[in-house]
Amino acid sequence: MNAITxxxxxxxxxxxxxCPGCGDYAILKAVQRxxxxxxxxxxxxxxxxxxxxxxRFPYYMETYGFHTIHGRxxxxxxxxxxxxxxxxVWIITGDGxxxxxxxxxxxxxxxxxxxxxxxxxxxEIYGLTKGQYSPTSRVxxxxxxxxxxxxxxxxxxxxxxxxxxxxxxxxxxxxAQKALPExxxxxxxxKGTSFVEIFQNxxxxxxxxxxxxxxxxxxxDHQLHCEHGQPLVFAKGTKxxxxxxxxxxxxxxxxxxxxxxxxxxxxxxxxxLAQLLIDMPFGPFPMALGVIWxxxxxxxxxxxxxxxxxxxxxxxxxxxALLRRxxxxxxxxxxxxxx
Amino acid sequence: MATALQTAFDNxxxxxxxxxxxxxxxxxxxxxxxxxxxxxxxxxxxxxxxDFATFPDFPxxxxxxxxxxxxVSAFQINFGxxxxxxxxxxxxxxxxxxxxxxxxxxxxxxxxxxxIIDSGEFSARxxxxxxxxxxxxxxxxxxxxxxxxxxxxxxxxxxxxxFGLGNKEALRCKNMWTLGLALWMFDRSRAPLIEWLRTKFSxxxxxxxxxAAALNAGHAYGETAELDGPxxxxxxxxxxxxxxxxxxxxxxxxxxxxxxAGAKLAGLPMFFGSYPITPASPILxxxxxxxxxxxxTFQAEDEIAAIASAIGASYAGSLGVTSSSGPGIxxxxxxxxxxxxxxxxxxxxxxxxxxxxxxxxxxxxxxDLYQAVYGRNGDAPLVVLATRxxxxxxxxxxxxxRLATQFMTPVMVLTDGYIANAAEPWxxxxxASFEPFPVTFHTELHPEGHINxxxxxxDTLARIWxxxxxxxxxxxxxxxxxxxxxxxxxxxxxxxxxxxxxRRDKVANIARVLPPQTxxxxxxxxxxxxxxxxxxxxxxxxxxxxxxARGLDVAHIHLRHIWPLPANLGDLLRSYDRILVPEMNTGxxxxxxxxxxxxxxxxxxKVSGQPFKIAEIEAAIEAALGERA
Numbered sequence: 030m031n032a033i034t035x036x037x038x039x040x041x042x043x044x045x046x047x048c049p050g051c052g053d054y055a056i057l058k059a060v061q062r063x064x065x066x067x068x069x070x071x072x073x074x075x076x077x078x079x080x081x082x083x084x085r086f087p088y089y090m091e092t093y094g095f096h097t098i099h100g101r102x103x104x105x106x107x108x109x110x111x112x113x114x115x116x117x118v119w120i121i122t123g124d125g126x127x128x129x130x131x132x133x134x135x136x137x138x139x140x141x142x143x144x145x146x147x148x149x150x151x152x153e154i155y156g157l158t159k160g161q162y163s164p165t166s167r168v169x170x171x172x173x174x175x176x177x178x179x180x181x182x183x184x185x186x187x188x189x190x191x192x193x194x195x196x197x198x199x200x201x202x203x204x205a206q207k208a209l210p211e212x213x214x215x216x217x218x219x220k221g222t223s224f225v226e227i228f229q230n231x232x233x234x235x236x237x238x239x240x241x242x243x244x245x246x247x248x249x250d251h252q253l254h255c256e257h258g259q260p261l262v263f264a265k266g267t268k269x270x271x272x273x274x275x276x277x278x279x280x281x282x283x284x285x286x287x288x289x290x291x292x293x294x295x296x297x298x299x300x301x302l303a304q305l306l307i308d309m310p311f312g313p314f315p316m317a318l319g320v321i322w323x324x325x326x327x328x329x330x331x332x333x334x335x336x337x338x339x340x341x342x343x344x345x346x347x348x349x350a351l352l353r354r355x356x357x358x359x360x361x362x363x364x365x366x367x368x
Numbered sequence: 369m370a371t372a373l374q375t376a377f378d379n380x381x382x383x384x385x386x387x388x389x390x391x392x393x394x395x396x397x398x399x400x401x402x403x404x405x406x407x408x409x410x411x412x413x414x415x416x417x418x419d420f421a422t423f424p425d426f427p428x429x430x431x432x433x434x435x436x437x438x439x440v441s442a443f444q445i446n447f448g449x450x451x452x453x454x455x456x457x458x459x460x461x462x463x464x465x466x467x468x469x470x471x472x473x474x475x476x477x478x479x480x481x482x483x484i485i486d487s488g489e490f491s492a493r494x495x496x497x498x499x500x501x502x503x504x505x506x507x508x509x510x511x512x513x514x515x516x517x518x519x520x521x522x523x524x525x526x527x528x529x530x531f532g533l534g535n536k537e538a539l540r541c542k543n544m545w546t547l548g549l550a551l552w553m554f555d556r557s558r559a560p561l562i563e564w565l566r567t568k569f570s571x572x573x574x575x576x577x578x579x580a581a582a583l584n585a586g587h588a589y590g591e592t593a594e595l596d597g598p599x600x601x602x603x604x605x606x607x608x609x610x611x612x613x614x615x616x617x618x619x620x621x622x623x624x625x626x627x628x629a630g631a632k633l634a635g636l637p638m639f640f641g642s643y644p645i646t647p648a649s650p651i652l653x654x655x656x657x658x659x660x661x662x663x664x665t666f667q668a669e670d671e672i673a674a675i676a677s678a679i680g681a682s683y684a685g686s687l688g689v690t691s692s693s694g695p696g697i698x699x700x701x702x703x704x705x706x707x708x709x710x711x712x713x714x715x716x717x718x719x720x721x722x723x724x725x726x727x728x729x730x731x732x733x734x735x736d737l738y739q740a741v742y743g744r745n746g747d748a749p750l751v752v753l754a755t756r757x758x759x760x761x762x763x764x765x766x767x768x769x770r771l772a773t774q775f776m777t778p779v780m781v782l783t784d785g786y787i788a789n790a791a792e793p794w795x796x797x798x799x800a801s802f803e804p805f806p807v808t809f810h811t812e813l814h815p816e817g818h819i820n821x822x823x824x825x826x827d828t829l830a831r832i833w834x835x836x837x838x839x840x841x842x843x844x845x846x847x848x849x850x851x852x853x854x855x856x857x858x859x860x861x862x863x864x865x866x867x868x869x870x871r872r873d874k875v876a877n878i879a880r881v882l883p884p885q886t887x888x889x890x891x892x893x894x895x896x897x898x899x900x901x902x903x904x905x906x907x908x909x910x911x912x913x914x915x916x917a918r919g920l921d922v923a924h925i926h927l928r929h930i931w932p933l934p935a936n937l938g939d940l941l942r943s944y945d946r947i948l949v950p951e952m953n954t955g956x957x958x959x960x961x962x963x964x965x966x967x968x969x970x971x972x973x974k975v976s977g978q979p980f981k982i983a984e985i986e987a988a989i990e991a992a993l994g995e996r997a
Binding site: 041042043070071072073075077080087088090091092093094095096097098099101103104105106107108109110111112113115116133134136137333336337340341344345346348349351352353354355356357358359360361 | 410411414415417609610611612613614615616617621625628629632637639641658659660661664666668669670672673674676677678679680681682683684685686688702703705706710796797798799818835836837838839840841842843844845846847848856857
């Protein structure tokens with residue numbers, strides 16, 4: 030029986046040191062608020078992070094926590110989970126930490142499908158190093174390192190995750206205090222690596238970069254909330270997504286009088302649909318949010334444990350016998366004394 | 369040894385000639401199975417009760433173009449009466465399976481030594497591939513040696529004809545024919561090897577019998593060809609070994625076994641995170657098969673993930689281990705700092721190879737000592753140990769587990785490519801003879817406020833180890849400096865000074881619990897001390913032995929503990945007039961000794977990718993003593 034906890038039980042006595050108005054505060058609050066509902070006790074929970082603003086997160090969670098080095102949280106988390114699969118592991122990372130310096134580890138974490146939750150705070154900027162552009166910054170981003178605008182094309186975190194073999198992909202917004210906890214719960218319930226991209230506003234270096242769809246006035250017209258089994262509609266039900274089988278493309282269509290005939294229905298298990306939703310260019314299309322793809326498969330740590338058990342079955346654990354395996358011979362004491 | 373053998377070869381009597389020790393090198397194309405031949409000859413040597421040391425020397429390419437000099441693979445074994453410490457300076461017998469193998473190796477053969485050649489491979493095309501303008505079998509260039517050239521290829525084809533193998537498959541039995549001949553030369557039993565062939569080819573008994581036929585034919589050839597020419601049987605003395613149970617062991621195997629034993633003595637499951645690299649991979653291969661001993665192996669996506677996962681496992685309460693070679697250790701550098709600042713037990717094995725960069729992947733060197741001792745950002749001390757031989761790896765690995773867990777520190781074990789691949793007889797110890805050092809995780813609740821994970825044992829300065837999952841002791845650690853008294857993030861100047869001092873003292877104080885440095889040979893003071901570490905042990909030991917036999921005042925000190933150095937080492941070194949440090953690098957331990965003790969340590973360097981020869985050590989001793997006289 031797990032003791033009942035309150036959000037306050039999940040907060041440390043440490044002063045939170047993000048910039049005033051940072052989106053990280055909202056995410057921290059949502060996580061602390063959701064943990065009691067998830068129900069894993071704090072001592073069974075481990076938050077692992079890399080380097081960057083978001084990676085300070087573990088210091089504020091009253092759980093076990095490991096603030097590691099830049100980009101390597103997935104690798105450290107893999108060791109933790111393999112050493113003790115009973116632990117509930119959360120990885121906190123950012124666009125630079127998770128997709129630039131740690132991109133390789135993220136790829137392998139996702140393809141292996143370690144049971145853990147990845148919360149990737151995407152603010153499209155390097156905050157802690159004072160505002161350089163990041164691998165998710167849009168072309169033309171002006172920053173101290175790109176005074177004339179960045180010229181390289183950005184990575185799409187969810188598209189990367191899908192390509193890497195992720196089995197759970199969700200997208201949400203830092204301030205979405207209703208949607209975010211629901212997604213955290215879904216991510217936790219999913220066995221395997223749950224990849225959650227959180228659009229997080231950096232008030233100092235990249236303020237309002239997501240306003241086109243996060244702003245209250247824009248939300249209705251530009252956010253598409255994906256719900257399994259429900260038609261993919263937005264703009265208060267006046268618009269929806271339709272699929273043209275001939276060109277294998279999606280298009281935005283107007284919905285007359287609530288008639289959703291011909292509108293695609295969200296199916297979390299459909300990988301092709303997930304790819305379409307993730308890759309829709311924002312502007313002509315809305316931003317797809319919610320659980321976009323969820324298709325459970327066996328997890329890495331379970332497979333490792335299973336093989337460890339199977340390969341050990343029926344074998345004597347005799348170290349002395351092990352040392353004596355192989356090409357061996359014995360020299361008897363009497364031979365020694367006669368020489 | 370050389371004198372004894374000279375007599376042996378000069379002996380024209382048909383009876384077996386006698387030798388105390390013998391050095392044989394098998395050399396051929398990398399596809400000729402020379403490593404396998406050498407390995408099986410080693411087994412027969414062990415079964416004959418002889419002491420031995422081996423030196424496999426193979427190219428970095430898996431299958432270099434056939435017949436080329438860079439595709440030559442060789443296996444050298446020194447065997448005979450006890451006290452064999454090296455694979456031997458110069459072969460007494462060379463088996464050359466093709467012109468390229470002859471060209472690369474014959475120069476090492478001692479004058480008057482025997483070279484056995486497969487003349488069937490000496491076609492114009494193969495001679496050209498090896499870069500021979502004229503056929504060395506005909507141009508007199510081998511006059512310094514005794515040459516036995518015959519068509520091993522044809523002999524093999526005849527021997528296996530009855531089995532109806534294709535030409536290519538039949539020729540693959542050549543190495544067994546050669547092994548058969550070698551077994552005859554050294555009067556070895558064929559039965560265990562035929563048994564081994566039947567096991568190896570159990571799924572293809574036809575091939576097993578073909579190989580056995582080739583082996584028997586090679587043996588029979590020796591018997592019939594004995595009467596003329598230089599081919600003779602040798603009676604090599606058996607070793608006077610202490611009673612006990614022996615096995616052959618390579619450094620890679622021994623290190624893997626030592627890690628398993630060390631984790632067991634600590635009472636911990638082991639997590640081994642590694643990324644394949646030459647010559648470190650045999651340790652990963654060995655451990656991957658030992659799951660029943662509580663070993664989890666993880667082939668990570670890169671070197672950084674390998675160490676990072678091991679750190680994660682240590683944090684979660686396992687004994688984290690990672691293993692690599694120099695280039696991989698370089699990649700692990702930042703994570704080493706994380707393990708140091710979070711004060712987690714961790715073992716890092718470095719199977720050194722020639723550097724810098726990719727360097728010489730399959731050749732041996734000891735040039736990562738600076739990297740081990742100094743190679744990190746910040747003041748980042750860790751423990752460094754060095755193995756001296758394949759069997760020594762076992763004890764060093766246990767020592768690494770002990771120090772890592774008792775002092776909550778990363779420990780780097782330096783071994784090298786030579787030790788990793790070389791085999792020697794190992795008198796297997798009883799596990800009961802090792803004192804266990806069980807780990808106690810911290811579970812006691814803090815009376816008030818928050819637990820400080822950096823709470824320490826006042827004596828060892830080791831911090832407490834709390835396993836995640838323990839109720840009431842949630843805490844955070846990480847790479848940012850932490851407060852001495854709280855474990856919370858702390859950037860204060862005095863605190864960083866205090867934590868830096870603690871990290872330094874914790875590792876430095878380990879010297880207090882180390883056994884005092886002993887002198888391997890010679891007296892504790894005198895005219896000259898040779899100070900070595902790692903795989904130079906064999907040649908230094910033999911070189912010093914010979915010099916001392918000639919009355920020279922020289923001692924041999926060999927270090928296992930590189931950092932911290934044993935507490936008495938400074939005084940010990942100061943008791944000699946001269947200090948010479950033979951190393952397969954340009955003088956790295958020499959620099960550390962100078963730095964730590966202000967002594968006039970002089971380097972003796974060799975970075976040719978080959979171990980020191982005994983003669984080179986002997987000459988250096990003479991020079992050092994002569995210089996002073």
